[in-house]
């Protein structure tokens with residue numbers, strides 16, 4: 001069976017103590033899952049990263065940062081550099097989450113600078129892409145995804161592509177007011193994204209893990225992951241209790257096994 005990926009972004013939730021207790025519980029609950037068949041990652045707040053990194057063996061749960069500056073140091077007030085993350089044992093970053101793009105007005109060009117800087121420092125990087133409700137309404141979802149990928153992953157070599165993951169997260173599906181995409185809709189967008197990745201990176205584009213995110217829950221996780229175009233799930237609210245995330249992961253694994261010939 002192809003490797004599956006399950007991750008969560010804790011956003012601006014959970015303080016240090018909550019993060020440590022969440023990670024400890026998740027690690028315990030997921031202790032029997034074979035990591036050669038699955039990768040588990042958690043992206044806590046910046047202030048929790050140091051404690052998270054001391055309490056978790058990252059061969060079991062990869063830790064990531066929610067954002068990163070594309071410079072090593074300088075006059076960039078409020079930013080966190082790759083050297084600072086490296087010092088904490090963090091070598092995986094997320095760029096382009098919908099909340100960074102739409103609340104903090106980050107651009108595709110900035111996401112590209114972050115991804116290139118991360119890869120240049122030997123990190124892995126998760127690029128989030130997704131269209132808004134309005135863009136979906138205009139029928140330009142695939143065009144938007146192609147732009148986000150072509151600019152966001154510009155100037156990255158096929159060798160570096162092995163350290164990239166992509167999460168498709170339609171903006172209209174994320175958060176409390178979001179409606180999950182139907183599996184058929186997600187599958188169609190994943191097909192577009194995969195074509196784009198192959199166009200950019202050749203055969204290396206076939207292996208880039210492609211996750212779906214946006215209101216993933218216990219009801220839809222199995223249907224989403226049953227489709228082989230979806231390599232994993234990037235989960236928000238339904239993952240923020242360790243036991244709930246653990247049971248969602250197990251539901252998804254069983255669904256994939258049942259659909260693997």
Ligand code: PGA
Nearest residue numbers: 174175214215235236237
């Ligand atoms: P959600 O969040 O699962 O709560 O919709 C997803 C995300 O923001 O990545």
